[in-house]
Amino acid sequence: MRPRLWLGGHFWAGPDGEVQTAVVGAEFNLVISLFTRPGHGPYPGVDHLISEIPDGPLRAEELYSVQQLAITAAEAVRNDRTVLVRCHSGYNRSGLVVAQTLIELGQDPATAIALIRQRRSPWALNNQTFEHYLTTGLDVAYLLAGLDARA
Template identity: 80%
Template sequence: MKTRQKDRDVPGPQAPWNEIKPLLWMGGHFWTDQAGELQPAVAGREFDLVISLFTRAGHGPHPGVEHLITEIPDGPLTAEQIHSVQQLALTAAYAVRSGHTVLVRCHSGYNRSGLVVAQALIELGQDTATAIDLIRQRRSPWALNNQTFEQYLTAGLDVAYLLTGLDALT
């Protein structure tokens, strides 16, 4: 399965992860240091829950940390994948409400993690535009540069799920 689109010419993130809202962090498996070199982002015990939408061996988290893995592509999603995003966002929002630190990560921490974090913010009471703006302010202006994901959020994931499911019927 293709999990990362190579056609985007965007700068890498300047940090392994960033706090978007208290207890809710967004990041990737890789980040770019001040010299412009790609660095691995390895989670240890910093978080109570790590949600990975992309994985690489050796990037953590520590075996004692709850780790949910659901690999999805950085492109159009199936109805089943949208449903998975909804479930992961609900899990993240529940953990934050319960006082747990959560990291949602993908390759660079821009799109897949942005989709789940934005939906978690919506579950926590933010409107869609505010959730997207907050992610771009706290993580990177390049976050959620996947227009399809932004459209899913703007339409609402329930609507995106239903419309995507219709495609499967034809």
């Protein structure tokens, strides 16, 4: 997405349409996984944060986790560390965290979303709820989701 910040998935389709696995070794200093499967890495010794979230509406604590992961990723990028944010296919959940990371690094939400769609895929961030979280602001979305939990 930008120097030192990568977005990906655990699976990808090859040129023949056959699904391939993406296994991470030691290519990155920090791997953030929003979906995990055994055998997909990263290697021992690589910082690995796991916060499995659904590809759908998020609860307040899940939105808070997205915020914290984005802050951590942005700090790592500022410190010249390479970061991979990944989910199942590298479109929505990882797109949400990477977009929020870009926002933490100074981008406005519309530019962050456009950058992800340009550099990853036009289908990235096709979850409209996630796009609304970003354009509304995760702080506001967190507060609103917390109100729903109290109802």
